[in-house]
Amino acid sequence: MLGTTSGETGDTDPAVIYERKRDRSFQYTITDNSCLVDADEEPPQDINHEAMKKAISTSMYLNCITMSHVQYMRKIVVDGSNTSGFQRTAIIGIGGRIETGMGPVRISSICLEEDSCRKIEQEGSTVEYSLGRLGIPLMEISTEPDIKSPEHAREVAEIIGAPLIAAGWLRKGADSIRQDVNFSMGFGRVEIKGVQKLSDIESCIRYEMERQNGLRKVSEFLKGAGIPHISLTESGDLFEKTTSNILRKSMKSGLSIYVSRLTGCAGIMKKGDLRLGKELSDIVKAFGGGGLMHSDELPAFGIDHEIGPIREKLGCCDGDAFIIVTMRPQLKELMETELNSRLKTICDMTLSETRYLNQDGTTSFLRPLPGGARMYPETDVPVINILPFMEEAEKIKPVPVESVISDISEKYGISIQDSETIVRKGMLHEFLLFLEIIRDGSLSSRLLLHIIPEISKTAGREIRGEEVAELMKKAPAFDLDRETIEYAMKIHFEDNTPQEKAWEEVRKSFLSSGDLSLLVEKAASIPDISEKNLIPRLRGLTDKKFNPAVAMEMYKKVRKSS
Amino acid sequence: MSSSATAKSGERIKFIYQKMEMSGILVSHDSRQYNIKLSSGYNISVPVDSIEIIHREEITVSHHSSPPSENKEAEVEIIATGGTIASRVDYLTGAVTPVFDPGILGENIPNITSFRYEVKLMEPILSENMTPEIWQRIGKIVHEAQEKGRSCIILHGTDTMSYTASALAFMFSSLKRPVILVGSQRSSDRPSTDAYLNLEAALEFSRQNIGEVGICMHNSISDTSVSLLRGVRTRKMHSSRRDAFRSPGVPPMALYSNRSSTVEPGTIPCSMEKVSFSSSLEKRAALVYFHPLMGPDDFHAMCSGKNIVVIAGTGMGHISSRLFDSLKSLTRDGTKFMMTTQCLGGRVDMDVYSTGRQLTELGVIPLGDMFPETALVKAMHVAANYPADKFKEMMITDMRGELLSREVEF
Missing domain, CATH: 1.10.10 (Arc Repressor Mutant, subunit A)
Structure with a gap:
């Protein structure tokens, strides 16, 4: 349980109000590296000196003014991702700048924070988190709105990120470098959280542009035709004999089925870039509902003969759309309010909010943007004078991208072109990860640039470097070389053979x-x-x-x- | 270079730091550092001579706080003495000050609307600054409430909560309504605070048929259950965990989980009789923690001028034989010595080793499995309220559940 306290001005943050409405409870899984501080059962100890040096060094590298004293703050976060209900964060540097191919980009700040818990799963109103990642030092580097295009965003991320990866400062793991992409095209600021891959930066911005363009059309439509009012009616009776697996499962797990008419909305729920249905569906999920289906996507999901009776029950005319919502009955009032408020938001095109990137490249509503009134000083940590850290911070300064490329090429014996591709395409992290396992630079490079793309093609999906690393780690005492790895990858990724079994196959097929x-x-x-x-x-x-x-x-x- | 002499805390300022123009609120400053809250919400701390203030303007920060109100119909009195649970954070400076705002109760405790309560504010005090005089003042307020048939919920710092609970327990030979001390291990400014759930539970316990003084705190580190522990048998066993309070040897008197409370068997019910109350305490008392370095002079310095001394001895109740002469002479001058164990479990038994037997011969009273803190408070009560020849008898008699004859936890 996390209570909701009002901030210094007496106002309560919108993100906090949102969480209060959701009334969720949180469970935490203890991991090997957990301690009482992670469980919020003990005050924090001294700041991590290593992290401090690296943050100061990064601040200097990015031409920031490094603060002479560091003051830790508590940033209120009540989605359960922090056991305490706040994240510890401090400004290390401000006012920096980097040079890019499209001109200078200003760095607003570098903060040294504590990473949050990783979400394991959510079932109804209970969310399970792992304490594993909580408290790991996290550097947050923010830029001013100087980025001009999706490609430029990717370049900026690379200029900032590559030297840090090359310096070996980042923890190994899929989520150890993440980008929060802030985007605006005049309808408010949208923050897209947790963008892990450089290539995803471009695509998520493109998606967001497309989404907002679509919503603009929906908005014009709503302004003309009037905003429909969503009123959810319990309609389990219409689905008693349904053949829809989704609905049958929902009913079995105790959810009720509601329907509502959306007057005049046929054709804007889902058609080309008009996707009102997804907007509403995101809201249903965010507030703990089971799911939402709409008339533009039906018949589908085993729903067909029910369509007529639904339309009849709701009195739908030709241009009307309808939605089917599954949820617990006690959510009815909240859900109606939130769905109607979403329609209004879209009509007004006030789109500021926090979103997250889905695996399919789309983005979904996460929570309202937090306000400014959610920070106050962390009294358990005294103000830190950085002077004692400066000398060592200067020694470990990261090097620019160009030097990273030539260093990698020289050190690991790969061509400069390959090194450039690896660094510029954001694969350095994976390269170093492979290197650690197979200790062979040219094979690591070959895996990344040739073998993985080839097998991705035949497997019909994009294989991540982390998956390959996991597979290689599972190799028994056996010669790891190009042939064995490629063979193991083929049977693992193309035929879905489990990792251990794949290696068994390799052992059977290859001579020791x-x-x-x-x-x-x-x-x-x-x-x-x-x-x-x-x-x-x-x-x-x-x-x-x-x-x-x-x-x-x-x-x-x-x-x-x- | 700076106009710091004229800038005041709480002003909105524009300033130049390292050639960058910035703005924020001056939170505080001393002769060396400015602490400034930037508009992003972050505070920065910069040396006074490193910035130039170019603009300043006064702002007013309003504090919402609702004054306590009398309620003639009240069934429960909430007495705020201070401590983490009755503290508020100054969001501007981050300082936690012991001030209780009754207004926060309504906002944060779901069940409070179904209770008729009255809030009494005492001068806020941190737990470590508690004194026997304050125990007596709290005792008086509790007594008045008992006379009116009201339960009492006392918001108290956790560090010395067991002492206050013991003092109240001995002051009342019987209680008409429950007396509950509530604390918190996480301040109420944190979303993860334990204060509100503990208070919610205390309110539920206050309606139960419990005629004892109890301490109401988390039962585990999860927000799933809260226990009411017998005050005289409770110790703070951890410096920071929410479930720091335990009552070794006895189960909780009552439990609160899933929004309902249950009273466990063995809990003394509310008394129908007139409340008998005595807050007299012998204050020339000491609790002495023996250690291998302690010599006769140290011991003498700690015990001289005291009428009663509780020793927290090693193991089954020992101190070094080099202190015996000092102990003898103090006893001759009228000091009464009692023995408890500094072990975190178990009882003293002064018949097993020769040191124990010698100490008994010197007049030291063994106090079984009574906790040193409880023993001190009990001795203060007994010495002030019973004739001298009854002192030993009362000390080794169980009065409020402080003394267990059998240890049954394996």
Whole structure:
């Protein structure tokens, strides 16, 4: 439970009011790295010195004015992602700037914060979080609205992020670098949270532009035709014999089915870039409802013969749309209020809010934008003089992107072009992750630039670097090389074979290096054997796969010693 | 370079820092640092000579607070003495001050509307600053409330809450209505505060048939249940956890979970008789924690001039034999010595080792499994309210559930 307190001005933050309406309860899973501070059962200890040095160093690197004293604040966050109900955050630097291909971009601030809990799952009004990530030092770097295009946004993220990744300052893991994209095209500020990949920055901005353009049309329509009023009527009787699995499941889990007419809205619920239905559906989910379906997408989901009776019950005319909402009955009043308020928001085009990026590239409503009145000083942490940190912070200064590219190329023996692609396309993190496992720069680069894209194509989905790393970590004591990895990836990602099983298959199909060595020795004694015919000869001797390059090396060694 | 001499806390200022123009509210300053709240909500702390203030303007920050009101129909009195639970945070400076605003009750405690209550504000005090005089003042307020048939909920700092609870328990030989001390381990400015759930539970307990003094705090670190623990058997066992309070050896008197409260068997019901109250306390008393460094001079310095001394001895109730002469001479001068254990569990038994037997011969009274804190308060009460020849008998007799004859927890 997190209470809601009013801020210094006596006002309560919109994001806080939103959470209060949702009346949710939170459960926390304790992890190996949890302690009483994470559980909000103990005050915090001293600031993490390592993180402080890195933040100061970043501040200098981004040409910021570094604060001489650091004052920790409590930022109220009541969605349960922080056990205390607030996030500790402090300004380290302000007023910086970076140079980009499209001119300078100002850096507003660098803050050193504590990361929040990771959400595990949400069921009804109970949310489960893991304490694993909570309290891990997090640097928040914000820019002024100087970014000119989706491509530019990606470039800025790369200029800021690549040196930090290259310096090895980031924790390994999918969510260790995240972008909050702030976007505005004149209808208020939309903050899209948790954008992990650089390439997603461009696409989510494009999606958001498209969404807002669509909403503008919907708004004009609503202004002309009048905003319909949503009034939810319990209509379980219409679905008693439904063949819709979704609805049957919902009813079984105790949800009721409601319907409402949306006068004159047929065709704007879902048609091209008109997507009023999704806007309303997001609200239903955010406030704890089961889901929403609308007439523009029906018949579908096993709903067909019910359409007539629904329209009849609601008195729908030709141009009218309707919605079907599943939820607990006690949510009815709240849901009506929130859905109607959404219609009004769209009609007025006051779109400021916090959204999140879905896996399919769309964005969904997360919560209202928090106001300014949600911070007060953290009294458990004294003001910190940064002077003692300065000397070391200067020593560890990160290097610019260009140097990162040449360093990576030199250090790990890959071409400058490959290094550039890896850094510029935001794959450095994955590259270093692979390197840690297979200790081979050119193979890591090959995996990223060739093998993963190829297998992604045949598997019909985008395979993330983290998934490949996970698979490689599961490899038993076995030679990890290009062939074995590629083979394991093929059977794991293309045929959905579990990781352990995939490696078992690899072991069955490939010669171990010991067996290969024996086989090479045997082949070496064949009278007319040469480097030219070695590989075909070996293939004749075994049904199993092997790495030709390794076999050749072995052969050369045998020859040399004899 | 700066016009700091004229800038005042609480003013909105525009200033130049490192060639950047910024604005905010001057929260506080001393001769070296300015603390400024920027419009982003962040506070920054900058050296006084590093900024130039170019504009200032006064603002008024209003504090909402509702005065306590009398309620003749009240069934429960909420007595605010201070501590974390009765503190408010100054959002501008972040300082937590012991001020209680009755207005926050209505906003945050869902069940309060179904109670008729009256709030009494005492001079706010931190737990560590409590004194026996304040126990007596609280006792008087509780006595008046008991006479009117009202329950009492006392908002109290947690550090010395067990002492106050014990003092109140001994002051009343019987109670007409429950007396409940409530604290919190997380201040009420935090969304995760335990204050409101503890208070919500205390209100429910206040209507129950409980004729004892109890301490009402979280039962676990989750916001799932709150327990009412017997005051004289309760200790703060953790410096920060919400469930810091435990009553070793006895189960909670009552529990609150899922918005309902249940009273456990063994809890003394409300008394029908007239309330008998005595707040007299012997204040020439001491609690001495023995350790291997302690020499006769230290011991003497701590005990001289005291009428009663409770020793928290090692193990089953020991102190070094080098203190015996000092103890003898103090006893001759009229000081009464009692023995408790500084162990976090168990009882003293002064027949097992020779040191124990010698101490008994010197007149030290063994107090079984009574907690040192409870023993001190009990001795203060007994010494002031019973004839001297009854002192030992009363000390080793269970009066309010402070002394257990059997330990049954395995």
